[in-house]
Amino acid sequence: MAQEPDGTPPRADRGAPLPYYGTAGGSGQAQGGAGAPDGGPVPAVRVRGLWKRFGEQAAVAGIELDLPAGRFIGLVGPNGAGKTTTLSMVTGLLRPDDGLVQINGHDVWADPVAVKSRIGVLPEGLRLFERLSGRELLAYTGRLRGLPGAEVDKRTGQLLDVLDLTAAQHKLVVDYSTGMRKKIGLAAALLHNPEVLFLDEPFEGVDPVSAQVIRGVLERYTAGGGTVVFSSHVMELVESLCDWVAVMAAGRIVARGPLAEVRGEAPTLQDAFLSLVGADRRTGQDLDWLGGGSR
Numbered sequence: 001m002a003q004e005p006d007g008t009p010p011r012a013d014r015g016a017p018l019p020y021y022g023t024a025g026g027s028g029q030a031q032g033g034a035g036a037p038d039g040g041p042v043p044a045v046r047v048r049g050l051w052k053r054f055g056e057q058a059a060v061a062g063i064e065l066d067l068p069a070g071r072f073i074g075l076v077g078p079n080g081a082g083k084t085t086t087l088s089m090v091t092g093l094l095r096p097d098d099g100l101v102q103i104n105g106h107d108v109w110a111d112p113v114a115v116k117s118r119i120g121v122l123p124e125g126l127r128l129f130e131r132l133s134g135r136e137l138l139a140y141t142g143r144l145r146g147l148p149g150a151e152v153d154k155r156t157g158q159l160l161d162v163l164d165l166t167a168a169q170h171k172l173v174v175d176y177s178t179g180m181r182k183k184i185g186l187a188a189a190l191l192h193n194p195e196v197l198f199l200d201e202p203f204e205g206v207d208p209v210s211a212q213v214i215r216g217v218l219e220r221y222t223a224g225g226g227t228v229v230f231s232s233h234v235m236e237l238v239e240s241l242c243d244w245v246a247v248m249a250a251g252r253i254v255a256r257g258p259l260a261e262v263r264g265e266a267p268t269l270q271d272a273f274l275s276l277v278g279a280d281r282r283t284g285q286d287l288d289w290l291g292g293g294s295r
């Protein structure tokens with residue numbers, strides 16, 4: 001598999017290698033804006049030695065990963081592979097036991113304000129302010145992000161329109177459907193025009209029409225230079241949307257690189273994925289009693 005980053009324009013903000021966090025609960029040192037230590041282009045996301053244990057179990061077991069800027073990146077893996085735990089640590093929602101995470105050269109835990117102004121996050125199990133209307137939620141988010149009121153109004157109107165939420169803009173979020181919640185969450189994550197957008201299962205529970213709308217917005221965002229990192233189980237979706245993928249299994253990255261390279265000789269990403277995570281051997285052949293006939 002290819003080693004990233006690739007094809008990303010070099011940036012001026014380069015600097016020294018960064019320290020790891022050290023032991024559990026350590027916060028590392030501020031190194032805002034530092035670049036790739038090898039002199040290469042600064043990756044959108046740089047992860048080194050990332051660990052998270054829950055009791056005896058290592059949910060994330062020493063991940064090393066560079067995600068190139070300006071790409072549509074899919075993080076895929078079977079249930080329990082550690083995708084959500086990884087994304088939570090990368091976005092500053094969950095403190096790692098050990099390891100380093102940088103967003104465009106800024107340390108997630110040592111320089112959280114710089115990082116949070118650069119990222120948008122649509123987490124799994126998104127919690128929203130339910131007693132606000134969709135429009136109020138975006139107005140509130142925009143002001144929290146420090147945007148001027150007129151700019152918040154303009155962007156809010158445009159995002160509500162593009163995401164087909166204008167008719168529901170005055171409805172309380174508590175009354176939104178699953179798909180509407182994803183869309184208003186996406187609008188809130190995009191409002192400040194982040195450099196990197198993280199989405200945990202953005203298409204789960206979303207109907208095909210809304211999925212197409214979300215897809216269009218994300219494609220517009222990457223065309224403008226933004227980086228999307230999203231997790232999904234749906235290989236067809238990843239294959240049609242992403243140009244770069246990272247495959248996780250049992251807390252580790254087992255493959256990463258441009259989509260075509262990870263797919264390799266396999267006919268589809270799904271085949272490559274099943275082979276990479278070792279699931280192609282589980283065919284259900286042993287269940288010879290199953291079939292609804294004799295009990």
Ligand SMILES: Nc1ncnc2c1ncn2[C@@H]1O[C@H](COP(=O)(O)OP(=O)(O)OP(=O)(O)O)[C@@H](O)[C@H]1O
Pocket residue numbers: 054057058059077078079080081082083084085086
């Ligand atoms: N708060 C927690 N406490 C204990 N175990 C946890 C916790 N969060 C995650 N885990 C465990 O860590 C492992 C990785 O979970 P994670 O949710 O990151 O996987 P995932 O790849 O996102 O899975 P899925 O695709 O099913 O959402 C799982 O075995 C899970 O049970």
